[in-house]
Amino acid sequence: MLRVGNWRQAVLEMVQNKAPVWASLKLMNINKDPEIIYGAAYARQRRELFEGSGGAAETEARLLGVVNDAVANVPYYSDRYRRPIHSLAEFKETFGFIDRNIVMSNIDAFVSRRLDKHFYDEGTTGGTSGKPLRLVLPKKRYQKEWAFLHSVWRNVGFDFDVRGVLRNHRFTLRKDFLVNPISKEVIFDNFRVDGEYAKTVRDVIRGQGIRYLHAYPSAAYQLFGEWCRAGIEVPQLKAVLTSSETIFDYQRELIERELGIRVYAWYGHSEKLVFAGLCRYSNDYHVEPAYGFFELMDEDGNPVNRAGRIGEIVGTGFDNFGMPLIRYRTGDVAEYVSDSCQLCGRKVPVIRNITGRWTGERLFNADDSYVTTTALNLHDDLYSVINGIQYYQPRKGVLFVNIIKGCGYRAEHETRLKRHYQERLSGCTIEIKYVDRLIFQKNGKFLQVVNDLN
Numbered sequence: 001m002l003r004v005g006n007w008r009q010a011v012l013e014m015v016q017n018k019a020p021v022w023a024s025l026k027l028m029n030i031n032k033d034p035e036i037i038y039g040a041a042y043a044r045q046r047r048e049l050f051e052g053s054g055g056a057a058e059t060e061a062r063l064l065g066v067v068n069d070a071v072a073n074v075p076y077y078s079d080r081y082r083r084p085i086h087s088l089a090e091f092k093e094t095f096g097f098i099d100r101n102i103v104m105s106n107i108d109a110f111v112s113r114r115l116d117k118h119f120y121d122e123g124t125t126g127g128t129s130g131k132p133l134r135l136v137l138p139k140k141r142y143q144k145e146w147a148f149l150h151s152v153w154r155n156v157g158f159d160f161d162v163r164g165v166l167r168n169h170r171f172t173l174r175k176d177f178l179v180n181p182i183s184k185e186v187i188f189d190n191f192r193v194d195g196e197y198a199k200t201v202r203d204v205i206r207g208q209g210i211r212y213l214h215a216y217p218s219a220a221y222q223l224f225g226e227w228c229r230a231g232i233e234v235p236q237l238k239a240v241l242t243s244s245e246t247i248f249d250y251q252r253e254l255i256e257r258e259l260g261i262r263v264y265a266w267y268g269h270s271e272k273l274v275f276a277g278l279c280r281y282s283n284d285y286h287v288e289p290a291y292g293f294f295e296l297m298d299e300d301g302n303p304v305n306r307a308g309r310i311g312e313i314v315g316t317g318f319d320n321f322g323m324p325l326i327r328y329r330t331g332d333v334a335e336y337v338s339d340s341c342q343l344c345g346r347k348v349p350v351i352r353n354i355t356g357r358w359t360g361e362r363l364f365n366a367d368d369s370y371v372t373t374t375a376l377n378l379h380d381d382l383y384s385v386i387n388g389i390q391y392y393q394p395r396k397g398v399l400f401v402n403i404i405k406g407c408g409y410r411a412e413h414e415t416r417l418k419r420h421y422q423e424r425l426s427g428c429t430i431e432i433k434y435v436d437r438l439i440f441q442k443n444g445k446f447l448q449v450v451n452d453l454n
């Protein structure tokens with residue numbers, strides 16, 4: 001029998017190349033059991049998550065399992081830590097932190113001597129600049145990832161529903177949409193969201209009864225904005241499922257507050273160490289304890305455990321015995337909220353305001369000091385008169401604020417914007433510029449900050 005990945009791919013290619021759209025749609029609509037689609041690893045993980053088993057003792061056991069295996073079999077760790085450890089306290093006392101640079105300069109030493117290549121393959125971390133980091137990752141990571149996604153999406157009522165997808169697809173042929181009946185996706189071209197196509201997208205969403213849109217926040221914002229501007233009635237969606245980019249207040253303002261559609265986000269990264277999804281009732285993230293061991297650390301390596309304090313997300317994944325990363329500083333930053341959720345009662349770490357590791361999130365003064373974009377949030381009334389905003393820094397100390405004007409934008413708004421930025425970036429020359437479009441990356445991703453600093 002073919003492995004799961006192979007038959008899925010084979011069916012998909014056959015359907016997308018040969019089958020008419022109606023047949024793909026029909027196949028998609030009879031596809032109801034994700035355990036058949038994603039296989040045994042998915043099913044095991046899903047059951048564990050859906051049954052809510054686990055707890056502090058299990059988290060500790062998993063952590064010790066991966067750490068002691070690394071001490072025994074992975075050169076980087078065997079060289080530094082000679083004996084197995086027996087408790088979480090011992091782990092925290094003994095183990096130092098690593099980061100991307102340390103892994104890059106010792107890449108082979110992080111690979112287990114017992115690596116069975118049959119079960120692993122090589123991947124790289126993305127990143128918008130700099131050299132990608134080479135990683136050895138378990139082949140089954142996708143199955144597990146889907147189980148976690150399906151588990152957190154239950155917070156917005158998702159039950160292996162069809163998703164409209166607006167991410168990084170650009171169609172070469174003049175097609176309106178593609179269907180993936182296996183993963184149940186109706187995929188749209190997000191490089192083409194102009195008035196005419198926006199209406200087509202709406203009609204397909206409506207016609208197929210699609211209730212979830214899986215999109216980059218910037219792409220969703222563009223689409224919803226287009227619908228509003230063109231007077232196209234917005235379809236009844238239950239949620240916009242979103243990751244990979246920071247969600248900005250003006251995007252939430254439009255989609256959640258004006259249109260009443262929940263924007264549901266989650267956090268993950270290509271190293272696969274920490275995973276967190278939003279609470280059902282708020283925009284705080286729950287860190288999933290079955291995925292990896294999570295710590296929030298200040299710059300000196302002390303734990304951050306007081307509400308309102310900011311720290312760096314440090315992770316130890318539970319599944320990658322081939323190339324274990326232990327106490328890995330992700331470069332992502334978050335605000336600590338609590339060790340349990342007051343709203344839904346889950347006893348897991350709660351964090352908010354996660355900011356990405358991309359230097360793109362920082363704006364630099366001439367003297368090299370910087371502020372992050374979170375510190376630059378505007379008042380709601382300013383967001384309501386602009387249709388888009390992006391920062392461009394040709395060099396440190398110079399900032400262009402690119403604005404798409406909305407209805408009601410007047411000269412006084414420009415004065416306020418200028419003052420707003422000057423107060424926060426005192427070592428910067430600020431210029432407000434008006435544009436029709438914002439700049440998107442080649443892969444369709446939107447960055448709030450574009451710069452030529454690297």
Ligand SMILES: [Zn+2]
Binds near residue numbers: 346
């Ligand atoms: Zn909660």
